[in-house]
Amino acid sequence: MTTTADDSAAEEAFEALLTGRPVPFEAAGLAAFTEAVRASATRPGRPNAALAELLATGLLTDQSEPSTRTAGTDGSPPARRGARVRNRRRFAMIFPALLAKIISAGAVAQADTGAGVVVVAVTGAGVVGVLPDPVQDTVASVVETVTPLDIEGGDEVAGDEVPGEDQTGTTDPGTVPTPVVETAPPAEPTEAEFSAETWALEGPDAYPSFGAWVSAGTHHDVAKALGVRFGELVSSRAREKGLDAEELAAAGVDLGELTGATPTAAPEAEQETTVATRETASGERGSGGNGNGNGNAVAGSNGNAGNGKAAAGNGAGSNGNGGKGNGRD
Amino acid sequence: MRAGLAFDDVLAAAQAGAAWAFETLYRGLAPTVIAYLRLHGAADPDDVASETFLGVFTGLPGFRGDEEALRSWVFTIAHRRLIDDWRRRSRRPRLADDAGDLTLLAGGDAEDDALVRVGTDDVHRLCAGLPDDQRAVLLLRVLADLTVEQIASVMGRSVGSVKALQRRGLRSLRERIEKSSEIVPGTRVPLAARPAMTGVR
The missing domain is CATH 1.10.1740.10 (RNA polymerase sigma factor, region 2, helix turn helix motif)
Known part of the structure; x- marks a missing residue:
């Protein structure tokens, strides 16, 4: 027969168990049950395919497969062209994902990653043999010391036995180290201001219209910030959304102009190398000038509103600020 | 974390x-x-x-x-x-036929903490013998460390209802344990193996 007193005692014992306090012997069975329940919560479990992909990639999904709207029909393009389209789209997704991972990593991991990218870039250039002689010799010596590869410009004469795929393998994007989050806490991943990475990651869905997204990207010069071909990035997004040339034109987007106006990037096969080289070359290219004009004039006065004008710079950015006119009676 | x-x-x-x-x-x-x-x-x-x-x-x-x-x-x-x-x-979760083979292993003296061990199968049988709501309340308290108020939010019930479910669940659990347990003295479980008893999670 269970009484109210027994219920109260059991509840008190239960609360004591939950808070880690000792319990009377009469509650031994309840204590054993509680302990066994907690002990059962040790298996991490097996995530299903969807969750496993999410755990591996985060919310930055790789939409490398062409949509059904862009898939070839009777007049389908050759397979080679399809592969190029997929490569461009993969690049358009993977590059922002890589940037996001770097941004979300800690300072140490960022330094490691940056150093890794530079090493890959320099190594790749060294293998090709396009570095200046002193640098070429140094790179060749280092690479030959740590790898079985023979590189032109090293102490040894390059032999024919080195397979080409081994050389190209040194520029494999897979060798780019990923951020080691276990060794350093992550940096704050979000920014209050406009972010080119966010612009690329969120895409046109985060903007009122496709045209607004393109306009924001143009205004903030994300092509330079991301080191990508702006026109192709826009084109890729347009294909994903199934927008044709007419719809783009209606949205105020001239794809041909965007494609032609953006700086030429390196071939796709050297995308990772391009990432590093752009970092160093960006300082040599001039950015467009910015002009601001401010003018204030009190009524009845002879103040003149200022005008600002700036010409597009080539080699160095130029800024023009209009004079400020103030007048008083 | x-x-x-x-x-x-x-x-x-x-x-x-x-x-x-x-x-x-x-x-x-x-x-x-x-x-x-x-x-x-x-x-x-x-x-x-x-x-x-x-x-x-x-x-x-x-x-x-x-x-x-x-x-x-x-x-x-x-x-x-x-x-x-x-x-x-379209059916309730698996229910055990009975908990007749439930075995509790205990040892030590009454002044010490209760030294009892329940196997995994026993836990499943005990849980399966509880009504769904009572089982949910007890498991959310033990596993998730949720308060009665939080459980009320999780289950979409009032706090009083959750307290009543907990009381009935504990009563049912205790009765099943007392009815079917077989205390075997002499088996002492090390303190380090009993985090729930010591408050160490």
């Missing part, structure tokens, strides 16, 4: 979609969620847990709160997925 990482940092990264933060949260919460689902008799606890965390991760950008609130929210989603699982299967 992973050592060296503050919860706020992990949460912020997870809200931004970082995979490593998802994994950190999953590793921290999945064992208890899966145990909750398994002890409720879910057909495929891993799959229901996966659906739970997919819902959690995709809904994280709108979440606001601390670690305790996140745990409560995760179990809210898990509980709903569990009910969906029950509805899909």
Whole structure:
């Protein structure tokens, strides 16, 4: 027969168990049950395919497969062209994902990653043999010391036995180290201001219209910030959304102009190398000038509103600020 | 939570979609969620847990709160997925025929903490013998460390209702244990193996 007193005692014992306090012997069975329940919560479990992909990639999904709207029909393009389209789209997704991972990593991991990218870039250039002689010799010596590869410009004469795929393998994007989050806490991943990475990651869905997204990207010069071909990035997004040339034109987007106006990037096969080289070359290219004009004039006065004008710079950015006119009676 | 990482940092990264933060949260919460689902008799606890965390991760950008609130929210989603699982299967979770072979191993003296051990199968039988709501309240308290108020929110019930369910669940549990237990003296469980008894989680 269970009484109210027994219920109260059991509840008190239960609360004591939950808070880690000792319990009377009469509650031994309840204590054993509680302990066994907690002990059962040790298996991490097996995530299903969807969750496993999410755990591996985060919310930055790789939409490398062409949509059904862009898939070839009777007049389908050759397979080679399809592969190029997929490569461009993969690049358009993977590059922002890589940037996001770097941004979300800690300072140490960022330094490691940056150093890794530079090493890959320099190594790749060294293998090709396009570095200046002193640098070429140094790179060749280092690479030959740590790898079985023979590189032109090293102490040894390059032999024919080195397979080409081994050389190209040194520029494999897979060798780019990923951020080691276990060794350093992550940096704050979000920014209050406009972010080119966010612009690329969120895409046109985060903007009122496709045209607004393109306009924001143009205004903030994300092509330079991301080191990508702006026109192709826009084109890729347009294909994903199934927008044709007419719809783009209606949205105020001239794809041909965007494609032609953006700086030429390196071939796709050297995308990772391009990432590093752009970092160093960006300082040599001039950015467009910015002009601001401010003018204030009190009524009845002879103040003149200022005008600002700036010409597009080539080699160095130029800024023009209009004079400020103030007048008083 | 992973050592060296503050919860706020992990949460912020997870809200931004970082995979490593998802994994950190999953590793921290999945064992208890899966145990909750398994002890409720879910057909495929891993799959229901996966659906739970997919819902959690995709809904994280709108979440606001601390670690305790996140745990409560995760179990809210898990509980709903569990009910969906029950509805899909159109039957109650597996129930044991009886708990007649339940064996409790005890030892030590009355002045010491109770030294009793219950096997995994016994826990499943005891849980299966409880009504769904009573089992949910007890498991949410033990596994998820939720308060009565938080459980009321998870289950969509009043606080008084949850307290009543807990009282009836404990009574039913105690009766089943007393009726079917066989105390075997002389088996002493080391303190280090009993985190629940010492408050160490």
